[in-house]
Amino acid sequence: xxxxxxxxxxxxxxxxxxxxxxxxxxxxxxxxxxxxxxxxxxxxxxxxxxxxxxxxxxxxxxxxxxxxxxxxxxxxxxxxxxxxxxxxxxxxxxxxxxxxxxxxxxxxxxxxxxxxxxxxxxxxxxxxxxxxxxxxxxxxxxxxxxxxxxxxxxxxxxxxxxxxxxxxxxxxxxxxxxxxxxxxxxxxxxxxxxxxxxxxxxxxxxxxxxxxxxxxxxxxxxxxxxxxxxxxxxxxxxxxxxxxxxxxxxxxxxxxxxxxxxxxxxxxxxxxxxxxxxxxxxx
Amino acid sequence: xxxxxxxxxxxxxxxxxxxxxxxxxxxxxxxxxxxxxxxxxxxxxxxxxxxxxxxxxxxxxxxxxxxxxxxxxxxxxxxxxxxxxxxxxxxxxxxxxxxxxxxxxxxxxxxxxxxxxxxxxxxxxxxxxxxxxxxxxxxxxxxxxxxxxxxxxxxxxxxxxxxxxxxxxxxxxxxxxxxxxxxxxxxxxxxxxxxxxxxxxxxxxxx
Numbered sequence: 001x002x003x004x005x006x007x008x009x010x011x012x013x014x015x016x017x018x019x020x021x022x023x024x025x026x027x028x029x030x031x032x033x034x035x036x037x038x039x040x041x042x043x044x045x046x047x048x049x050x051x052x053x054x055x056x057x058x059x060x061x062x063x064x065x066x067x068x069x070x071x072x073x074x075x076x077x078x079x080x081x082x083x084x085x086x087x088x089x090x091x092x093x094x095x096x097x098x099x100x101x102x103x104x105x106x107x108x109x110x111x112x113x114x115x116x117x118x119x120x121x122x123x124x125x126x127x128x129x130x131x132x133x134x135x136x137x138x139x140x141x142x143x144x145x146x147x148x149x150x151x152x153x154x155x156x157x158x159x160x161x162x163x164x165x166x167x168x169x170x171x172x173x174x175x176x177x178x179x180x181x182x183x184x185x186x187x188x189x190x191x192x193x194x195x196x197x198x199x200x201x202x203x204x205x206x207x208x209x210x211x212x213x214x215x216x217x218x219x220x221x222x223x224x225x226x227x228x229x230x231x232x233x234x235x236x237x238x239x240x241x242x243x244x245x246x247x248x249x250x251x252x253x254x255x256x257x258x259x260x261x262x263x264x265x266x267x268x269x270x271x272x273x274x275x276x277x278x279x280x281x282x283x
Numbered sequence: 284x285x286x287x288x289x290x291x292x293x294x295x296x297x298x299x300x301x302x303x304x305x306x307x308x309x310x311x312x313x314x315x316x317x318x319x320x321x322x323x324x325x326x327x328x329x330x331x332x333x334x335x336x337x338x339x340x341x342x343x344x345x346x347x348x349x350x351x352x353x354x355x356x357x358x359x360x361x362x363x364x365x366x367x368x369x370x371x372x373x374x375x376x377x378x379x380x381x382x383x384x385x386x387x388x389x390x391x392x393x394x395x396x397x398x399x400x401x402x403x404x405x406x407x408x409x410x411x412x413x414x415x416x417x418x419x420x421x422x423x424x425x426x427x428x429x430x431x432x433x434x435x436x437x438x439x440x441x442x443x444x445x446x447x448x449x450x451x452x453x454x455x456x457x458x459x460x461x462x463x464x465x466x467x468x469x470x471x472x473x474x475x476x477x478x479x480x481x482x483x484x485x486x487x488x489x490x
Contacts, residue, residue: 054369059401096321097369260325 104134
């Protein structure tokens with residue numbers, strides 16, 4: 001099983017996690033810029049954070065044969081702090097980097113006027129830099145948040161096929177399914193989605209434009225739940241090609257729209273002999 | 284090595300027009316390098332260059348872009364590009380330093396790179412430009428290579444510069460490794476042997 005986790009905050013994870021992920025079949029990750037639990041108070045903190053996403057973190061991932069890309073943005077929560085707003089002026093520099101494959105996470109947290117402005121400004125940046133957009137949907141008042149998000153996306157002029165709405169669930173999936181946007185689902189130990197619930201959504205809505213991620217971060221989360229979801233799919237009657245589509249080819253197609261995804265040496269189809277992967281634990 | 288060597292090695296890049304335009308624009312408008320520098324890998328590739336062992340196409344492209352700057356802008360732009368760069372851009376600036384008219388102005392960049400734990404940057408900092416590092420900083424950097432598994436082949440002028448103090452530092456590391464039941468990398472053990480050969484003792488302890 002080759003796995004591309006399209007949303008995971010590796011900065012918050014240990015090197016042991018990389019080792020376990022590689023052993024489980026994770027060969028590529030995208031790390032979206034987000035908040036760090038502790039609110040930041042200056043632009044310089046973001047500079048160091050973004051530098052880490054295009055410097056140290058890809059190096060750390062590479063030690064285990066995992067390819068690391070990032071998305072960069074001012075996140076919705078910190079968009080509300082005027083001390084962080086000048087981060088918008090930093091973004092053009094980062095949005096030209098090889099390892100940056102989308103603008104994100106953008107979108108809404110509390111749906112304030114400040115979040116409106118910063119969200120629209122960053123969709124414009126995605127267009128200007130010819131990048132896809134990773135849109136976080138709010139955890140509170142989610143359905144209304146998703147509707148408002150879709151309106152802002154439509155108004156921006158970005159092609160729906162270059163946008164993923166993330167952290168969707170049973171309640172919000174139908175709002176997005178027919179918009180042409182990609183659908184992201186975060187599999188968590190308790191909240192958001194679980195592997196069995198995800199399998200039910202895949203049965204009902206199919207595998208097209210569906211992205212499954214662990215969204216693992218500094219909270220209670222698990223970077224191996226992508227693999228667990230793939231296994232749950234197989235048990236439910238999906239075949240290996242369906243799993244490969246959801247866990248590998250879909251994220252490759254979505255982030256590939258940046259023109260910057262570099263999967264040299266990690267994208268070979270899995271070789272198996274009598275059901276045993278010879279790549280397990282390898283690249 | 285000269286800019287012409289870089290140019291020759293890059294003759295088969297996928298997008299030669301992009302490279303020619305970039306070089307022309309940067310010569311006329313130095314600040315334009317900030318736009319071209321990050322895109323070098325996407326436009327000119329990232330493969331090893333057969334004509335230029337140890338260099339990849341993106342590194343050589345970035346070095347060539349730096350050499351096309353008017354001389355009075357080189358030191359400032361090199362530092363700015365390093366500070367704003369991702370790991371590949373930083374590494375390319377470090378490798379380009381010996382080709383640039385910057386005197387010792389790039390030394391703070393070497394110190395920055397050697398402080399990191401990114402072995403690509405540590406290695407890139409120890410090329411020919413490392414002659415500007417003072418002996419203490421240079422020895423620490425060599426020892427860091429041994430410690431982090433960077434092959435000593437990346438260190439320019441290794442045997443010419445290695446001294447008794449470095450030998451003592453290597454011997455101390457070897458003693459720690461032996462005590463822990465671990466081994467030294469073969470290239471470091473060989474260097475220590477060369478440094479202590481003929482001294483009549485296991486290792487030399489004088490500076």
